[in-house]
């Protein structure tokens with residue numbers, strides 16, 4: 001069954017994952033139309049494809065004028081908007097609420113009666129359900145018990161999004177599918193994209209692009225907690241294929257991990273990146289971040305493999321090589337996005 005060559009909506013479609021998704025769909029799936037809603041809070045218009053099938057609505061999905069501008073005959077919805085990321089949400093929990101919780105509620109409430117919708121795929125966060133451990137990590141299963149104690153408003157909001165979606169599924173029959181991402185990396189993640197969100201993590205938004213950028217400049221790579229933590233890194237093209245698999249084959253009401261299933265320590269990630277770029281500067285072993293108890297984790301791939309026929313196929317070595325190349329090729333755009341926050345970053349480091 002190919003349900004994808006239809007009219008689609010990508011909320012948060014200018015972002016890192018959303019822009020990779022729209023580029024892939026336009027190249028491989030012949031969509032009739034793709035509607036993107038994005039307020040460019042953590043993204044750059046540079047990433048949005050220029051294509052006559054694509055319509056871009058600039059604004060928040062919480063705004064009634066945006067919701068009412070959407071067609072009612074949408075087939076597939078991908079909901080990828082969030083307030084990026086954990087540290088920004090700690091700095092401004094209310095902004096997180098507006099862009100990470102209210103977003104899901106207003107969207108689901110608005111589309112609950114749309115008759116043509118085949119699937120609503122939600123970008124859920126594997127980190128919000130993973131066990132907190134610095135010992136031996138076990139693969140996180142989709143039905144793992146979820147704690148009521150969380151380290152960031154971001155994590156809480158991602159779970160509330162799942163819960164609202166489950167409610168609209170049960171009460172209104174919204175065909176809601178949860179795609180639980182592990183740690184995504186790859187081309188089109190622009191450091192510093194979007195507006196200042198209160199801390200230098202507006203720029204240093206994720207470990208992989210941060211390490212790649214610093215490594216290319218020959219800088220030291222900072223390893224919080226000595227780089228002892230581990231993550232399941234999944235290349236963005238694999239995530240995009242996983243999202244499409246959720247849209248085509250996901251069962252409404254179900255959650256699916258989009259994971260590589262491979263556990264990689266942060267110190268190994270740093271070494272791999274330095275080896276690719278040729279950076280000889282030694283890494284900097286630092287203490288743990290005060291808010292972060294996340295430790296070691298990786299996702300189970302069994303359910304997605306069995307039920308969606310989805311498997312991540314890009315190895316971390318290959319994915320990192322491609323991401324380093326993309327970063328070198330897009331240095332100017334990244335530098336420009338970083339520079340827009342220079343003054344605020346300097347002010348922050350003076351006051352802290």
Ligand SMILES: NC(=O)c1ccc[n+]([C@@H]2O[C@H](COP(=O)([O-])OP(=O)(O)OC[C@H]3O[C@@H](n4cnc5c(N)ncnc54)[C@H](O)[C@@H]3O)[C@@H](O)[C@H]2O)c1
Nearest residue numbers: 012015016017040041042043060061080081082084123184
């Ligand atoms: N990247 C990862 O490793 C990862 C891991 C787990 C979950 N996720 C989830 O995947 C999704 C995409 O993540 P990403 O890495 O592409 O982040 P991103 O910040 O690049 O993309 C999020 C997009 O949402 C937009 N947005 C924010 N508030 C909005 C609003 N009110 N209305 C409309 N658009 C709004 C942003 O401008 C941005 O374009 C997010 O929901 C995120 O929580 C990502």
